[in-house]
Amino acid sequence: MKAKIGFLDLIKRLGGEKMPLCNFCGTCIGLCSQKALYADYEKGRPVFIKERCNSCGVCYKNCQGIEVDFDALNAMFTGKETCDKFLGSYKECYLGHSTDDMIRQKGSSGGLVTQLLIHLVEKKLVSGVIIPRPNPEKKWLFKPAIVQDIEEIKKSSQSKYCLIPTNEILQGLKKVRGEYAIVLLPCQVHSIRKLQADGNRDALKLTYVLGLICGHNMEYEASVFGMKRVNISKEQVVDIKFRDHGSWPGGLSFLLENGEKRGINFFHYHYLNAVYLPYRCRICPDYYGNYADISFGDSWLMRLLGKGVDDTGIPLGWSSIIARTDTGLKLLKDALKKKKIFLEKVDPSEINESFPFNISYKLSGFFIRHAYALHKPEFRGLERPEKIERRLYHFVYNLVLILGSTTAFRIFINAMPLNFLLFLIKNFKRLMGYRPNARDVVVKYREKQ
Ligand SMILES: Cc1cc2nc3c(=O)[nH]c(=O)nc-3n(C[C@H](O)[C@H](O)[C@H](O)COP(=O)(O)OP(=O)(O)OC[C@H]3O[C@@H](n4cnc5c(N)ncnc54)[C@H](O)[C@@H]3O)c2cc1C
Structure with missing residues (x-):
């Protein structure tokens, strides 16, 4: 039995x-x-x-x-596309943005995801899109919802750097018919693709899987850290945005009941990932969302700095786009034809160029962190490179992450000025020979402001 x-x-x-x-x-x-x-x-x-x-x-x-069976996931993708050792399987790579300036400005990168979701709904290519919406009782938390309303899709733009159980929507999908688009992090795509391969009827309703490139997520406590820093309580928050405070790339921002907005800068908030990184994210090897129909991320290329600027002279957002499937490519070409988006075809090396630190952290450093992890998932089909670059850096950074997750360190960092963590991480990176990219140029500019 x-x-x-x-x-x-x-x-x-x-x-x-x-x-x-x-x-x-x-x-x-x-x-x-x-x-x-x-x-x-x-x-x-x-x-x-x-x-x-x-x-x-x-x-x-x-x-x-x-458990993740990368052999099985790869089998669904490779053979049909070109493969890059970092990016995984792809059909085409692009840089781009929405042609609607408002959507672009309000987005995390180039507003591409929001624009494509709107396009899918307007063209009736889907019955709805699945995106995180504020929890009605606690508006600083998110739950997934099936959305058809364009204004609601616009309101939901920007990355949410917090844990959202998006795949719980499979319950909601049981009750509806039709085809849907969903926005997922790489880990969530792993389960959805496995279910689709097994013929799960609800997972098969997800015709468009839009993946977000993911360096790390953050525990919800990181948002609470932000609230404490601007002297507000959870109950006062009616909306939370993670890339909204100040101009692009924008920091953590809270809208209060009385209409007031408070927030902390991008560069102060961003480094909290060293403190509030969920344990499982520390040992995740998928950076580029390798099994989505299209993966989206920021673009931090020096040559884009100044190409499209807001009134303070800071560049408007650009997205890195990796089309992996026919479905994904068709969607991009359709939106391009309708002039909803701007796309520039690029070589994968230009996508990789934006993320020297993240590629090294996730795709090499993973093997160090995994080797020393107390609890480990089982990963099948992951090839360990012969030589792991920057071994010492990854070893020490792993210790930083372990230290950062302790209660004592969290209490300490809560008591320190906001600039302190920035000072620690920046000098740590400098000490370890980290090469700055366009992102650091923008961060430096913002710091001065
Ligand atoms: C936790 C996390 C880590 C990331 N790490 C990186 C990174 O290291 N490097 C990089 O280049 N890019 C990273 N990204 C992706 C990047 O921040 C942008 O989300 C992406 O480039 C899309 O930007 P956009 O302007 O096209 O999308 P937008 O127009 O801003 O739309 C984003 C869409 O995604 C939805 N969404 C946001 N967060 C989530 C979530 N957690 N789960 C499900 N749906 C969500 C929004 O509701 C919205 O519909 C990360 C995103 C997240 C959420």
Whole structure:
């Protein structure tokens, strides 16, 4: 007889009660037919109702936190496309932005994702798009929703650097027909592609998987850190934006009940990832969202600095775009034809050039962090490079991340001036021979302002 496996077994594989290998992707919640799981958005964890579990094992089988079969994922993509050792399989690479200046300015990078989502809805290519929306009871937290309204899509632009259980929408998809577009982080794409390969009917409704390139995510505590810094409580917050304070690239910003806006700068907030990085993100090897239809990220190329500027002289956002599938490429070409977006075809090397630090951190450093990790997911089909570049740097940075995640360090950093963490990280990078890119030029300019 087949042994039954339930969520309790999954908790053990996730590393015990604290579930360090869970990054709140939401897949288990989305799949549970017994409603034995629900999301605790504030804690960033699924909550288990033991009595309801029938040990069907679906949550266990599809949890990307404990296991990813890259061989199987690669088999779905390679062979049909060109392959770059960093980018993975791709059909075409572009730099680009929305042709609507407002959408571009309000976006995280070039507003490409928002523009394409609007295009999909307007052209009726989908019945709706799945994006994070503020939790009605606690507006500083996000939950996934199926959205058809263009204004709502516009309002949802910008990256949300916090854990959002987007894959829990699989529950919502059970109740609807049609085809949908979804925006996902690389880890969430892993589960969705596995489900699609297994013929899961709800996952197959996700015709357009738009992936966000992901260097790291942050625990919700990073947002609380920001609130404390600007002397506000959670209850006062009616909206939170992560790339809105000041001009592009924009920092963490809170809209309060009384209409007032408060926030902290991009360069102060950005480095909090060394302190509030979720454990599972530390040992994630997928930077470019290798299994999405299209992957989107910032573009930090020196040659783009000054090419399109706002009234303070700072460059407007550009996106790096990697089209990986026919579906993705067709969508981009269609939006281009309708003049909704601007695209410039580039060589993959120009995409990689934007991210020397992130490529090194995620694609080389991963092997160091994984080797020393206490709890490890099982990854099949990951090739360890013969030589890991900047070994010492990754080893020391891993220690920084371990130190950063301790309660003592978090209390310490909360008591220090905002500039202190920036000072620490900047000097650490300098000491370790980190080569600045266009992003550092912008950050430096902003700092002076
Ligand atoms: C946690 C995280 C880490 C990232 N790390 C990097 C990085 O290291 N390097 C890099 O180049 N780019 C990174 N990105 C991607 C980048 O910040 C932009 O999101 C991306 O370039 C798209 O910009 P855009 O202007 O085209 O999108 P926009 O027009 O701003 O639209 C973004 C869309 O994505 C949705 N969205 C935002 N956050 C999430 C989320 N967490 N889950 C699901 N949907 C979401 C929004 O609701 C919106 O619909 C990261 C994004 C996130 C969320």
